[in-house]
Amino acid sequence: NYTDPFEPYDFRGKRVMIVGAGNSAMDISSELSQRPLAEKLFISMRRGVWVMPKYMDGKPADKAVLPAWMPASLGRKLARAKIKKTIGMMEDYGLPKPDHEPLEGHPSVSGEFLTRVGCGDITPKPDIEKLDGDGVVFTDGTREKIDAIVWATGYNVTFPFLKQDDLTPKENVFPLYKRMVKPGRETIFFLGLAQPLPTLVNFAEQQSKLVAAALDGEYAFPDAAEMERITIADEKEHLGHFYDSPRHRMQVDFNLYCRDLLKEIEKGMKRAKAHA
Numbered sequence: 346n347y348t349d350p351f352e353p354y355d356f357r358g359k360r361v362m363i364v365g366a367g368n369s370a371m372d373i374s375s376e377l378s379q380r381p382l383a384e385k386l387f388i389s390m391r392r393g394v395w396v397m398p399k400y401m402d403g404k405p406a407d408k409a410v411l412p413a414w415m416p417a418s419l420g421r422k423l424a425r426a427k428i429k430k431t432i433g434m435m436e437d438y439g440l441p442k443p444d445h446e447p448l449e450g451h452p453s454v455s456g457e458f459l460t461r462v463g464c465g466d467i468t469p470k471p472d473i474e475k476l477d478g479d480g481v482v483f484t485d486g487t488r489e490k491i492d493a494i495v496w497a498t499g500y501n502v503t504f505p506f507l508k509q510d511d512l513t514p515k516e517n518v519f520p521l522y523k524r525m526v527k528p529g530r531e532t533i534f535f536l537g538l539a540q541p542l543p544t545l546v547n548f549a550e551q552q553s554k555l556v557a558a559a560l561d562g563e564y565a566f567p568d569a570a571e572m573e574r575i576t577i578a579d580e581k582e583h584l585g586h587f588y589d590s591p592r593h594r595m596q597v598d599f600n601l602y603c604r605d606l607l608k609e610i611e612k613g614m615k616r617a618k619a620h621a
Contacts, residue, residue, distance in 0.1 A: 365497030
């Protein structure tokens, strides 16, 4: 597991390759490509992604391109145009061209990565064809000598401490009522088990409001059949504009989710009073 440039592996003076195109890959490659560290830094990307800066127009990027008050479909349309105008096309930096529009996939966010790629500190490479002794052969036929590989290729969600089959995600597919509760299993909560755009910390805080109300008896869930119906509808609403990928199977639109969650808490409080 990557911790820093020196432990548990000293990357100084090494020819390093990062595999992946998510936030971790961007952060690690940006750090290791600094001149006193890796001798040469490569990043292998299987497909092109859109890389967004952390700030745009003096604001956090998500606030600049996706205002909370704007309808989601209109916001995404305007955001795509603004992203292209502000940062340009990925192939202008020497990166592979994405096969999707901005925000049709979860964006990778970095304040450094595009600059370091553009000035040559990071060398993009395509997918790996094979490992070849002290080097790597890529799908474009090129070969590079590589001393160390950092795999930043994501993960599969599992809960090895839960033995019940219905509480085990299958290929990152794990539909939950309001991304928290398995219908019919209202005593176990999965907080933060989602890929919100943009932020996980505030997302989990908003979820905790429903959990606290439920544990305090102030909120009552709908019946299991209604929870199933709502869960299916919510999944379609949140995932419909993303391309199919294991990374996107727990994706949610933060602003849409929070507005809906607050309404559901109010409904649940009314149900609790009616049942009292």
